[in-house]
Amino acid sequence: MKIILTGATGFVGACTLQHLVADRRVSKIICLTRKLFPADSPKVNPILHEDFAVYDDALLDELANSQACIWTLGAKESDLADRDALASVTYTFTLAMARGIAERVKHPFTFCYLSGMGADQAESARLPWERATRHLKGRTEKDLLALQEDNANFSVHCFRPGGILPDDANRVLRFLLAPIVVSVGELADAMIAESLEEKTFRRHPIIHNSAMKELYRTKDLGVPFHGGS
Secondary structure (H helix, E strand, O other), X not given: OEEEEEOOOOHHHHHHHHHHHHOOOOOEEEEEXXXXXXXXXXXXXXXXXXXXXXXXXHHHHHHHOOOEEEEOOOOOOOOOOOHHHHHXXXXXXXXXXXXXXXXXXXXXXXXXXXXXXXXXXXXXXXXXXOHHHHHHHHHXXXXXXXXHHHOOOEEEEEEEOOEEEOOOOOHHHHHHOHHHEEEHHHHHHHHHHHHHOHHHOOOOOEEEHHHHHHHHHHOOOOOOOOOOO
């Protein structure tokens, strides 16, 4: 199976790339990146792409020949003060690729979007903490799901983790924060599992922490996944 990955040099993306390389079901990984990086596996195909808001027809045709995309590229308000830049990275870039693929794909295609806990599709939440981030991620979710409604071969799954901890995080900390955190490895494996599982196509549009952990626990057992919403 051929998978597209964005954000491959980031915290979540780098872990996801490692797990994709190790997965025998994955034959090729197309990594769209602004900065080329060493490909440590023949599976990995980095493609230099300067402007994530614009895709030419040749690139979109190549991307639409894949079976899934795991989108981990993103930012949050506390890290990016420029609101226009935040909107571009969070919303514009994501929808530009998703629309291009959704309009072209002729076979079932799964789009896994790394959103976040508290994403607000109504954009009405007043809690000031990361409000712009939650509104933009909610807007992105809403418009991705609208693409799913308009394109029968396009399936969207929005992952809403709370905190994301390193795999080697302190066990006591992980236990205390368990209801609101996942490890980066759990998240990566959950997104990969949803990308590769045909039975969940156009199901589980929103996937929360507990469902991610269920996906992680059952990923190699052939157990049906009933989580998500």
